[in-house]
Amino acid sequence: MKKIIFALTGILLFFNSSSCDPNKDKDDTGSGTNGGGVDIKYEMTVSIDALDVVKNLKDLDNTDLFPNGVIDNEGYCVRAQLFVFNEDGSLFSEDVQMLADFSQKAKVTKSMPSGKYTLVATADMVRLDGEKVEFQCWDFQNKTSLRNFRIVDIGYVGLEYKALGVSRSEVEIKKALSENIDVQPVGALITFFFHNLNASEMGYLYYAWNKDQDYYSAGDGTSNSVNDDIENEYEVDAQYTGFYDKRYFLPVNNVTLFWATLTKDIVVIKEGNTAFNVEVGNNITITVDVKAGTAAVSRSTRAASFSLDDIDYNRRPIKERQ
Amino acid sequence: MKQQRLIILTLLISSVCLASYAQGRRVAPEIVKTTFGVKAGLNLASISNGETDINFSPGMKAGVMIGAVANLHFGSRDEGSPVGTGWFGLQPELTYSRQGFAVDGAAVNFDYIALPVMAKLYVTKELNIEAGPRFAYLLGTSPETTVIQGAQIAISDLNGGFDVGIAIGAEYETQLGLTIGARYTYGFSNMADNLMWKNSVISISAGWMFR
Numbered sequence: 001m002k003k004i005i006f007a008l009t010g011i012l013l014f015f016n017s018s019s020c021d022p023n024k025d026k027d028d029t030g031s032g033t034n035g036g037g038v039d040i041k042y043e044m045t046v047s048i049d050a051l052d053v054v055k056n057l058k059d060l061d062n063t064d065l066f067p068n069g070v071i072d073n074e075g076y077c078v079r080a081q082l083f084v085f086n087e088d089g090s091l092f093s094e095d096v097q098m099l100a101d102f103s104q105k106a107k108v109t110k111s112m113p114s115g116k117y118t119l120v121a122t123a124d125m126v127r128l129d130g131e132k133v134e135f136q137c138w139d140f141q142n143k144t145s146l147r148n149f150r151i152v153d154i155g156y157v158g159l160e161y162k163a164l165g166v167s168r169s170e171v172e173i174k175k176a177l178s179e180n181i182d183v184q185p186v187g188a189l190i191t192f193f194f195h196n197l198n199a200s201e202m203g204y205l206y207y208a209w210n211k212d213q214d215y216y217s218a219g220d221g222t223s224n225s226v227n228d229d230i231e232n233e234y235e236v237d238a239q240y241t242g243f244y245d246k247r248y249f250l251p252v253n254n255v256t257l258f259w260a261t262l263t264k265d266i267v268v269i270k271e272g273n274t275a276f277n278v279e280v281g282n283n284i285t286i287t288v289d290v291k292a293g294t295a296a297v298s299r300s301t302r303a304a305s306f307s308l309d310d311i312d313y314n315r316r317p318i319k320e321r322q
Numbered sequence: 323m324k325q326q327r328l329i330i331l332t333l334l335i336s337s338v339c340l341a342s343y344a345q346g347r348r349v350a351p352e353i354v355k356t357t358f359g360v361k362a363g364l365n366l367a368s369i370s371n372g373e374t375d376i377n378f379s380p381g382m383k384a385g386v387m388i389g390a391v392a393n394l395h396f397g398s399r400d401e402g403s404p405v406g407t408g409w410f411g412l413q414p415e416l417t418y419s420r421q422g423f424a425v426d427g428a429a430v431n432f433d434y435i436a437l438p439v440m441a442k443l444y445v446t447k448e449l450n451i452e453a454g455p456r457f458a459y460l461l462g463t464s465p466e467t468t469v470i471q472g473a474q475i476a477i478s479d480l481n482g483g484f485d486v487g488i489a490i491g492a493e494y495e496t497q498l499g500l501t502i503g504a505r506y507t508y509g510f511s512n513m514a515d516n517l518m519w520k521n522s523v524i525s526i527s528a529g530w531m532f533r
Contacts (some may be wrong), residue, residue, distance in 0.1 A: 036478075036479075036514060036515060037514050037516040037517070038475060038477070038479035038480055038513075038514045038516060038517050039475075039476035039479050040376075040473055040474070040475050040476070040516060040517070041473070041474040041475075042472060042473045043469075043472035043473070109348050111474050114375075114516075174375050175375040175376065175377075175472070176471055176472025176473060318474065
């Protein structure tokens, strides 16, 4: 009888120790011991709304360039991307969805292990050839690391179709999560006008600015610029009253715009410069009166005195950016 | 891990052999009567969910239970009674037990091999109430994964887990050897570090003791 009791006590103690030792098999997550964990993934649904990226971009007559988010240019669509980074900043996943316009929302559903993540949602416009991207203004580089993740300006003029939006948010996954991201613009649209051009006196219009954007850093949300002369030169056409340049700029301070009018023999008639800052915002209009030698920088509103009919969208400077 | 499982299996087998040994060697034949039997029954199983991040109300599911028992019935009820009619008994069992729970109309199954060791108080010669620890080893699970409240859980990762719990119940045994019992078992062990589920099982069984 004693043997039985001893044996049963032994079994009891053994099971007790093997079942309740909290330090047992901590790493053995795959074999289901009570001291380990099971693989649990939680559903994360991210809805990406990029309408804010273009919501406030205005045309010359103060109407929306993208009314209700619609892109009035065949071939362009919205490229919405979601990059998910682990707590250590390494890329966990990336998803891309092409949307017909900004009124649509991208929806990404993923199974995620519990933990803290950084979500980076981006929206830009691309032109497609079938399913392949034929034209894009931004190149997404070093995506494997949040710290080094850069959205690099490829260098195309792009007009308003270069608008870029990036939003970053931190989430902790410990249950099923539904996250809405309103992607925000990270740059500003700048339009350059030159008034009072006189074709009988002036042969050429020259203008340049001294800083160019380089890339947007998704890791810390900063913009990086380089010192570079971006030069443009036009033959003077007094009949033309539209804009001479329209650029989507990432934020940068102390940009100087140089301009000059020249005779056909390349003799300077009038020249000047004006400095401006680019902040994340809606619209910046720089209007230069070449006769008076003055320049005005206005923000958020358009000069209403120009007719859309006057604009030659195919007009290109003699010397385009290389 | 493998070594540990081997030891457990050895112990499970040896616990049954132990009773045989006791009978074979007639250890204290004057105070204990050992009998063997088989039993089978129905489990109504569920879990208690202490997992706050996967908040749901698990439902019950039915499963089978089948196994072998060794009954050690001590002493005599009175001076004239034969051995094995006393007030107390001990009954180790080795059972296969299908447990689990139901969620959203689907069943999640846990297949355990269990070793309850029940101390018995014979209220009458036929009727006893029982209580004791229950040790269980999770042999298998199905399905491999399940989705609950948006959480995709790899149920198969639970395989090889242990459960230590307590069982209480009552059993009626006829003179011929037919037994009918009911038992409630509650597991104290969380099924995993990150899954605070505890087994909860109501069992109704019938069996036969070979006299």
